[in-house]
Amino acid sequence: MPEVKPITELQRNSAALVDEAMSTKEPIYLTRHGRSVVVMVDAEAYDKQMDLQKRIFDREMRVLDGIMRGREEIARGEGIPLEEVLADADKRWSL
Template identity: 55%
Template sequence: MPTVLPVTELQRNTAALTDEAMRTKEPIYLTRRGKAAVVLLDAAEYDREMSYRKAIIEREKSVYAGITRGHEELRRGESVSLDETLSQLADKWSL
């Protein structure tokens, strides 16, 4: 369960909350008027999260580019039927 505190708690106990975030590697949600306002997170954990997010985005872009390339090849009539592909594979691998 994430820690949720009013933002005034950060003003009163900055060092303690910073230590907790660094120790637990978990986010601390700070609220203003009962609504989420900011998140306090260990810097190394933040960097890991952003690195992971970036890797996912790059992979998704690569997949999307491949799908787009395939659609363009189909549009240009540069496709090969499944039967032809299976035959080529069988010939290549002597199946």
């Protein structure tokens, strides 16, 4: 579970906070007047999270690109009617 500490803790004991973030790999939320204002996280954990986000984004963009290509093909009249696809699938699976 992430730690929540006042930002004054960073001013007083920054080295200990850095050590904690590096050892736990968990974010440390720093607060001012009881509200979160900054999150401190280990650089390696941050890089892994950003890499995961990028891979998810790239996959979503590939999916969206495929959908858009399909829509464009349908708009050009290049699509195959659903009934034909289902009939063909029935033939193939019934063999």
